[in-house]
Each structure stands twice: as structure tokens, then as C-alpha cells.
Amino acid sequence: DTAVSQTPKYLVTQMGNDKSIKCEQNLGHDTMYWYKQDSKKFLKIMFSYNNKELIINETVPNRFSPKSPDKAHLNLHINSLELGDSAVYFCASSPGQKNIQYFGAGTRLSVL
Amino acid sequence: QKEVEQDPGPLSVPEGAIVSLNCTYSNSAFQYFMWYRQYSRKGPELLMYTYSSGNKEDGRFTAQVDKSSKYISLFIRDSQPSDSATYLCAIPSGGKSTFGDGTTLTVKP
Numbered sequence: 377d378t379a380v381s382q383t384p385k386y387l388v389t390q391m392g393n394d395k396s397i398k399c400e401q402n403l404g405h406d407t408m409y410w411y412k413q414d415s416k417k418f419l420k421i422m423f424s425y426n427n428k429e430l431i432i433n434e435t436v437p438n439r440f441s442p443k444s445p446d447k448a449h450l451n452l453h454i455n456s457l458e459l460g461d462s463a464v465y466f467c468a469s470s471p472g473q474k475n476i477q478y479f480g481a482g483t484r485l486s487v488l
Numbered sequence: 489q490k491e492v493e494q495d496p497g498p499l500s501v502p503e504g505a506i507v508s509l510n511c512t513y514s515n516s517a518f519q520y521f522m523w524y525r526q527y528s529r530k531g532p533e534l535l536m537y538t539y540s541s542g543n544k545e546d547g548r549f550t551a552q553v554d555k556s557s558k559y560i561s562l563f564i565r566d567s568q569p570s571d572s573a574t575y576l577c578a579i580p581s582g583g584k585s586t587f588g589d590g591t592t593l594t595v596k597p
Contacts, residue, residue: 380531407583417574417590419532424584432584466531474520475580479531 382480399467408450494588507564511577522578
């Protein structure tokens, strides 16, 4: 049973398109995150939700819109995709204590 | 100045070598210090963490924190090809974790 699962694993799309990535966790954690990892492996936090409420928004362009329908799900919608959006996007969840992060396997987004 | 800075690498060592991976941080109030391991095409996973200063050992891995110099290290003894991965230090604060840039380690048989 995968603890944090993301779909799709791969996403190849044209500039200007809109796409969504879905994330689900079955760990019972209250907090979920979206991270962007570039080609140099730098992992940067984008958003954090605690029990469906947005608590961290790290100056991400407003083309990126997260949505949390319940505390087990956190989706990411991206409008008007740009070349610079190409990266691996990771979803993570945390029980809160020590902020230990449990990551999904990532979604590799390529914008052509 | 970045909150967490990590020696960039990449690092390539022969099997059996001792590996030292290092990070520095800027805020003396930080209390927990994490190390994550990320295999190619996988998500990071927590390897180990320490609280405050001192050492913590787990098998071939030792995490060390020196709060006086704001320096954290991960040592790998008797490194194995299966240790080949990217290692990221991370420090939790304010409901989020700040990650170092990662050091990619290759252990050659």
C-alpha cells in the first residue's frame, strides 16, 4: 500500500496548456506539501496545507493553484504552462512532529 | 545567505570508503537536523535525524551536529554501491523543512 501516491508519474505537454497533478496520502497526516525539484536536485517548497487549509504559499506564480478537497488529498493545477515549469513535482505529507516528510514518487513534467 | 547550504558534490568514491557529507546553517535556533536519501527517479526518504548537538549512529551511518559552528555532517562507513544516491540535509522550522541543495554520491564497486 503506497503511503503517498501521485498521478500521473509522467506528464509531457505543450506550452500554454493547463494540467493537473493529483496526490493522495493514506498515512492519516494533517499536513501536505507540494515541492518542485529542478534538474540540479534543488528541492523547493511551493505550498503547504494543514487539514485542508493553505498555510504556506512560497511566492509561487498564481498560474499554480493547489486544492485540498480533504486532508488526505492535495491536487495541483497549473495554467498556461511555460518551459520553466519543467521539473519533478513532489507531493509530501507530515504528521507534524519534527516535520518529518513522507514523499511521493514524483511527477516528471516536461513542457515542450 | 541561504538558511541551509550543502557541499554540492558530486562525490565519487570506491566501495568501502568513508564518506562525509556536510551542511551549514544560519539560524542558531534550529533544533532538529534531518538527512534524506533520494535514489534516482524516486522521492526523498528520511534516513535519520538528530536533535540538538551530538552524534547519532544507525548501522553504517552517523549523523553529527556541531551547534557551535552550525555544521551538520553525515558519515557513511564502509560505503556500498547501494549507497549511491543524492543526500539532502533538511532543517524543519515554522511548519516546513528547508532542504540543502543535495550531494550526489556514487560508490563504485
